[in-house]
Amino acid sequence: MLVLALDTATARITAGVVELGEGGPVTLAARDGEGARAHAELLAPAIAEALAEAGRTRRDLDAVVAGLGPGPFTGLRVGLVTAAAMGDALGLPVHGVPTHDAVAAGHDGRLLVVTDARRREVYWSLVADGVRTHGPEVTRPADLAARLGPDGDLGPVDAVLGDAAEQVGAPAGVPGPTPAGLVAVAAPALRAGTVPGPLVPLYLRRPDAVPPGAPKAVTRTS
Structure with missing residues (x-):
């Protein structure tokens, strides 16, 4: 195929x-x-x-x-x-x-996948032996880093993958x-031969561009 x-x-x-x-x-x-x-x-x-x-x-x-x-x-x-x-x-x-699942494909262990979300934020997922257990979510790098390791709720990971690995204090690795x-x-x-469903993008947040609001009323002064 x-x-x-x-x-x-x-x-x-x-x-x-x-x-x-x-x-x-x-x-x-x-x-x-x-x-x-x-x-x-x-x-x-x-x-x-x-x-x-x-x-x-x-x-x-x-x-x-x-x-x-x-x-x-x-x-x-x-x-x-x-x-x-x-x-x-x-x-x-x-x-x-x-x-994020594709980034982790072919890698074993508990993997944190982190990609750049801009606006000083990152997208992240946790994948364990090919199965995503957390995410994807968007957050600040410092908040994510605080959740890793023995004292964090996400626990330790074997590797950090993705183009934003350095933003959470990990060495640069697989970029995408x-x-x-x-x-x-x-x-x-x-x-x-499964018939695929519609493509649903994972934006996780609203786009920067928004329709303009109604014009503000002008107060007339004499």
């Missing part, structure tokens, strides 16, 4: 062509790079380059997998709209998976999801 995997929930652009066989997902080609405020400009070229490197076309694809976030509104929306449009145009199933990680999370549904 040939799968296009993409994610724009973080400051990175992730796109790749993955072969899902009995032995698990194998990445044939991938593009992963910085694109914090240029997701719309960079995602389509990244997809085209990955397909070309893999020697495949869009017509060869059997499914699309997209990261659902959590992530900032604009970047995350770009990836999900692109995935939905490709699925509709090509008649392909589009499976959404939590981005890989195409193979995204497909690994969706693999049971892909293999079972």
